[in-house]
Amino acid sequence: MSRDISLDAIRTCLEGVIPAAIATTDSEGMPNVSVLSQVHYMDPTHVALSYQFFNKTRRNILANPHAMLQVIDPGTVAQYRLRVRYLRTETSGPLFESMRAKLAGIASHTGMAGVFRLLGADVFEALGIEEVPGATLPVLARNRSLPAATRRCCERLSACTDLEELLDRTISDLRDLFGVEHAMILIADESAGRLYTVASLGYSASGIGSEIAFGDGVIGVAAREHTAIRITHATSDYAYGRAARDSSRELGAPGGEATEIPFPGLANPHSQLAVPIRVGKELIGVLFTESREAMRFCYDDEDALATVAALLGTMIHIMRQPAAAVEAVTEAPTAAAEPSGAPALLCHHAADDSVFIDHQYLIKGVAGAILWWLVRQHAQHARTDFSNRELRLAPCIRLPEAAENLEARLILLRRRLAERCDILGIEKTGRGRFRLVVRRPLALKEMP
């Protein structure tokens, strides 16, 4: 059997579009053949098979680890035989979760939701691959070159000088270079076990500030497991909208008022891809794309976005370094305009740092604490110009992660104010400096 064909060359066969077949033999040499719903690409020499039922195939591979698979390319109809050897079974962790999510999509697509259930990921070494001689259809060329888009995107991201520019550039490149229509970037708050949205693309409401708990939907599982989670067909198993709303309700809003920014995701996505943004072993956030089209994101798309996410992680890490956060005033701030008109009422609930403006929920958590501190400084000292450094040092702002995500919290707050509040605003005045814009007089009220 030829070793010339690598698993990389036949990844389109391993998307679960067409079931594969597996042949095994028992200790007496009696063959067994069965249909397999999922053969998962791991790396150039390993695949993982879904273990769903304790059946003859499973008994056989435990007795004789050698098996043969036959798979089909759904586009060209080329068939390949893979000689494989069973190594181990994984019942939790990144590989298991990646397969579980994808299998949920396959199950739902093929009418087997509730029947297909992953018990384990059986890892096999690919010993050889041969193409079965036969007729094929011509290969359809992709309209986009993913490596070219990835390279261009990485070059542009490398040139960004601050976090906001980096987030905006990522979103616009996903749209312009990768043809993505719906995307989000979320930043992790490890201590709270949650992610908050700081940038989005293609939703009727931006959802800036909305939160997802680790473990909820593809985004939450990608964050918890530090692995890419990709679904190629619609499935209700990973519907995060409801889960996100429910977990938010459990927190309980003071006074029973809603303190939830609705999660913006598509109601009926057919494809979803969530890639962790990391630096070293630390989770920084999640890059997420989705589509109403089935099979929109394949292995190559996952690799491309994982590469972009890797650079994002590195860039964010660099931008957090003290040298990069030189708090130089780049231009002399002009005088702030005076507030005018009827006073606006700002209420703060200390329990969750939620802030309401004229009884409308605005923000909570760390971003809420930052806003409350700023408006109090404004009320007590008539201050409008601030630096990131004094925010880091302010004792009443409880930054949960060593102040590293302050910049992301400020971006979230600035965007939320721009979307929801015409009374307050935040404007950058230089690197590490910003101005609080107060357009009407404020009445501040601390709630019990």
Add this chain to the structure above:
Amino acid sequence: MMDQPECLSRELIAFLKGDISIMLASGDRTGLPTLGRALACDVSADGRRLTVFLAAKPNAALLSAIADSARVALVVNRPSTHRSIQLKGWDAEVAPAGEGAAAAVARHGAGFCRDVGLIGFDEAFSRTLMAHDPDDLAAVTFTPVAAFDQTPGPRAGGPVGP
């Protein structure tokens, strides 16, 4: 499970003659399994013997293993419903396909196209998958001695009565 060679049930024969996908497997002398796609299957008049037709050259290793070991496992499944039955035999013989093979292959090919058409695969796909050289057909004939239900679900792996 059928302990002794018995005739296949009428229901099972009807399933085998329906719109199905067929994979055939065997093992060589060293215990290495091998498999290939079949193009049609036919049941003998007495319901005791099965003949499976497949392209010979693309499945040379499989046919050689069958000729060597006489052991086969056959899985027939209906893609649109996931119903899946496995049959096993240990007296398989390989021979060039005789008269009647072409008609069986054509009939089966049409049925396969029909069924995968129900789940969204177009005719170009299914006809390409079933394409073969009509002068390169082999026949594998065996007596099914065991049948198992492999439809995904709680009954998967259970024996099927005659």
